[in-house]
Structure formats: structure tokens, C-alpha cells
Amino acid sequence: MVWTIFMIALDAVLLVGCIVSIYWQAQIVLRAHFNYWPLILGILLMSWGWGGSTNMDSFSRWLIIIGLSGFLLNCIQAGVGGIGEKRLVNNGFVSTVIRYDRLAGITLVPVTLPNGKDRVVGIFITTAQQRVQLTFSQALPTIQGELRKLVPGSTPIEIQNIEQ
Structure with a gap:
């Protein structure tokens, strides 16, 4: 039960992070080169997390799939940065x-x-x-x-x- 609540909260945080990244990246006027390191690290971590989801019930497995998908999407978005209309968009996991x-x-x-x-x-x-x-x-x-x-x-x- 605690694990399920934790996974739901983690999935929500990851998906909100994706939405915030989409908002700021939509305002980029001059896009910088894509940074591939967050994506490579994300794929490695995702493959590690995917291996641990075999002996779970269906709902828990879906929570893992949504969480890993949100994490991978965040990793893809972490490579994007540039000069925005309102602010400078930095690339990276904790992109500011x-x-x-x-x-x-x-x-x-x-x-x-x-x-x-x-x-x-x-x-x-x-x-x-x-x-x-x-x-x-x-x-x-x-x-x-x-x-x-x-x-x-x-x-x-x-x-x-x-x-x-």
C-alpha cells in the first residue's frame, strides 16, 4: 500500500515535470544543440528499472511503466535548451x-x-x-x-x- 502511494506520487511528479519542461521549451526562440548525456543515462537507468518489474501485479506493473515512461520523457527533454522569449532555458536533469x-x-x-x-x-x-x-x-x-x-x-x- 505504501509502495503504491509512493509510485503514484512519483508518477505525478514526473508527469508534472514533463508539463513544466514542455511549457518552457515551447518558448525557445533559438534552440541550442541537444545534450545526449541525460538520454543515455536515462536509458541505462530505465533498463535497470525495467528488469525489476516482472513479479508484480498488473496495477503495480502499470505504475512502473508510467513512471519509467515519464522518467525517459524527462531525460529526452533534459537535452533541450536555448534562448527563450522570457528566460534562458538550460539543459540538464534539473534544467533551470x-x-x-x-x-x-x-x-x-x-x-x-x-x-x-x-x-x-x-x-x-x-x-x-x-x-x-x-x-x-x-x-x-x-x-x-x-x-x-x-x-x-x-x-x-x-x-x-x-x-x-
């Missing part, structure tokens, strides 16, 4: 959204990969000295222009070139 007025500075680093593709690494520093790094495939002027529209004028946006 950061209000633009809480940013102390932004550093954009254009990088050319060995295969010739261009990327821009955005390093966002909050007033609490937290660093958030997102990688974009859009052009530097596009990212810089979008940030200028969204970020307060007091937040410096620095362009830093890497010597290659």
Missing part, C-alpha cells in the same frame, strides 16, 4: 530557467570545427556566479541580435575569439 535580468554577463565564442562547421558557444554567467554553457549552430550575428532584444542593456555581451 534563468531570467534575463539575473544575468551578469554573456560571452559568445565562435568556433570552427575540424569538419568546417561553425558553432557558437554561449557562456551565460548569472549574478550568483553560476555558469551555463549552451552550443548553437546559428550564426553569431543572429544569436547576438536575439540576445540584444531580450537581455537588459546593462548586461554585457562579449565576443571572444579562440586562436586556432
